Amino acid sequence: MDHRQYRELFLSADADAELSAAQRRAATEHLLSCEECRRYLTQERALKDLIRRSVPLMAAPAALRHRIGASLEELDEMQRSSPGFPRLMLRHCVLIPAVALAALLLIILTPRAIPRHNPFFDAAIAAYRGTEASFNSNVPGDSISDFALAIDEAFGTPYGWDFSNIGLNLSGARIEHSTGGKPVAYGLYRGARGSLLTILTLSPALRIPSGGEVVKGIHIYKYKGFSIAVVRYENYSAIGDGGITCVMVSRLPPEVLAQAFNFLLPS
Numbered sequence: 001m002d003h004r005q006y007r008e009l010f011l012s013a014d015a016d017a018e019l020s021a022a023q024r025r026a027a028t029e030h031l032l033s034c035e036e037c038r039r040y041l042t043q044e045r046a047l048k049d050l051i052r053r054s055v056p057l058m059a060a061p062a063a064l065r066h067r068i069g070a071s072l073e074e075l076d077e078m079q080r081s082s083p084g085f086p087r088l089m090l091r092h093c094v095l096i097p098a099v100a101l102a103a104l105l106l107i108i109l110t111p112r113a114i115p116r117h118n119p120f121f122d123a124a125i126a127a128y129r130g131t132e133a134s135f136n137s138n139v140p141g142d143s144i145s146d147f148a149l150a151i152d153e154a155f156g157t158p159y160g161w162d163f164s165n166i167g168l169n170l171s172g173a174r175i176e177h178s179t180g181g182k183p184v185a186y187g188l189y190r191g192a193r194g195s196l197l198t199i200l201t202l203s204p205a206l207r208i209p210s211g212g213e214v215v216k217g218i219h220i221y222k223y224k225g226f227s228i229a230v231v232r233y234e235n236y237s238a239i240g241d242g243g244i245t246c247v248m249v250s251r252l253p254p255e256v257l258a259q260a261f262n263f264l265l266p267s
Helices: 003-015 021-032 035-054 062-081 098-109 119-133 144-155 254-263
Strands: 169-177 183-191 194-202 213-215 218-223 226-234 243-250
Touching: 003 021, 003 035, 021 035, 119 183, 119 194, 119 218, 119 226, 119 243, 144 169, 144 183, 144 194, 213 254, 218 254, 226 254, 243 254
Parallel strands: none
Antiparallel strands: 169 183, 183 194, 194 243, 213 218, 218 226, 226 243
16 A cells, blocks of 8 residues: 555545454554554544544435435436436435535635735745746756755755656756845746746745645645745754744646645755
């Protein structure tokens, strides 16, 4: 069993203690050697426990049950007239726990983001928009390794991202300094799907907004039509000043960034 199999086929049932004995043994064997999936399981259980405590169990409204029943009858008729037509197993969905309904509404209605106004994000978006007009590199070379070496000189540690798995490649990099003399690094990635800007800064502390989706410690938000990802590394710079903050801005959907971070770690 690998990560994908566990998360897609076993995670939800495991959190609800609904695995068969054989499935339980397979899941346990995987979890013993996989810290990442153990963390997923803990988060899944916490979410389901929160929903259960927040929303009482109740039957679906009569009108909804009627519509489901009518749909089942229609499916039965289609099955009889076309034996090869796939049968949807909905018979046990007539009574819908409010827990499941609430979870569904959360998925459909709750955006991944949530800060209404964040000057830090606004500044990142302004920087990204500026790259759509022009972007002048001042880092020698055009590879991620060249960018990481330039960051090492400015920040005291090599740091770079590879987004080639979502079709974006580094097209330019720039190191600047703020009015206080602190380094700021920009990396622009482009591809057929769009573009993404990374902004690296030094700061003693940063309060990462709550909400959003978290993938490998990276917070992803939908904000003012943009996808913004934030990751903070405390005491990561050899030149001090508390830590490194990386903000990533793109018009790509949050799901695409999540896909990238599932397979990426900073190099």
